[in-house]
Amino acid sequence: MISESENRHRHEVIERITTQISRHVLAHYPTPLMRAKRLSETLDGTELWFKRDDLISFGLGGNKIRGLEVMLADALAKNANWLVTGASVQSNHVRATAAVAAYAGMGCTAVYWGKPPATVDGNYRVTKMLEAAFHFTHDDDRASVDTHIQQVTVKLREQGQRPYAIPRGGACVMGVFGHVLAVFELYQQCLAQGLEPDAVVLAVGSGGTYAGWLLGIKLLNLPWKMHCYTVSREPEQVSQQVADLATEAAALLKLDWIFGVSDTPVHGGFIGQGYGIPSPEAAEAIKRVGRTEGILLDPVYTGKAMAGFLHELQSKQFDAKKIIFVHTGGEPAFFSGKGDWLNTSHRAV
Incomplete structure (x- = not known):
C-alpha cells in the first residue's frame, strides 16, 4: 500500500516537473486504463491491463x-x-x-x-x-x-x-518529456483505481518513449519494472540510445542523473525479418488480442511487443502478476498492404 506521505511527495514532484515542461495540449487526457478481462483469464494468474494511448483524440492517436x-x-x-x-x-x-x-x-x-x-x-x-x-x-x-x-x-x-x-x-529530449508526463498520468489513474502494477510492457523503436517512462518512473520512485521489446534496432544499440536520451532529459530538468545501459534493459528476438515487416508471431498475438478484447494492435510495434510478452509469459520468464501494456497506437499500419501476413500459420503464443 502507498503511504500518505509517499503519495503527497509524488504529487509534489508531479506538480514541480509539470511546470518545468512547456506543452501545447492537442488531445483530451487521460487516455483509458482498461483491464483485459478475457485475455487475462488465459494468462495463468496474470492480470493484464491496457493503457490506451491508441485512443489519444488527435491525429489518429498514438503515443x-x-x-x-x-x-x-x-x-x-x-x-x-x-x-x-x-x-x-x-x-x-x-x-x-x-x-x-x-x-x-x-x-x-x-x-x-x-x-x-x-x-x-x-x-x-x-x-x-x-x-x-x-x-x-x-x-x-x-x-x-x-x-x-x-x-x-x-x-x-x-x-x-x-x-x-x-x-x-x-527521438529527442522534447519528445522524452511528453512521455514523462504519461507516467504521471498513469500513476494517478492507478491510484484512483486502486491498482498497484508490478510491470509495464512497451514496444521500443527509436527509444524516446522508453526514455520518458524510465525517467518518469525514477522521478516518482515507483516500483514498476519496465519490460521493453525492440522492434527496430539491436537491443544493445537501443539501450544506449534510451540511456543517452534519459540522461539528456534529466539534465534539462536540472537533475544530476546519469543512465547507463544497465538501467535500460531491452528484450530482443521479436523483430522478425526487420523493422516494419510483419512477423508470424506478431500476427498470432494481434489475432489473440483482437479476438478476446476487441483491441486492434499493429504489426510494426505493439503486435511484436505483445508477441514477446506472451512468449516470455508462457516460458515462465515473467514473474510480474499485474502488468500494464502500453498500447502506443499505430493502427493505420494495419491497413497497409494486402494483409497476407495475417493468414500465415504459426505456433500459438
Missing part, C-alpha cells in the same frame, strides 16, 4: 502525440513555421507530425528512406492527405533520413522559411 505536444510548444516559442521530420513511409510519428503541422497552420516535410512506394496506403495515405511535402532519400539505409532531414532544413531556411527539425521517429 507520438504526447511528445509532439512538447515539440510544438518549443517550435512555436522559436517562431517556427515548418516542421521537418522523417522515418519510413508507414511511420506513425511522421503521420502525427503532419497532423500537428496542419493543426498549427505550419508547413511539413516528411523525409522517407528509400524510393516512393507503388501503393499509397496506411499512414502514408494519411500523411499525403494532410498535404505534407515528401522527400525520399533513395537510400535503403534508415540512417539516411538523419542526413536528409538536415539537408531539407537548410534548404527551407534558404528559401525564407523557419523550419523546426525533429529527429527520426521523434
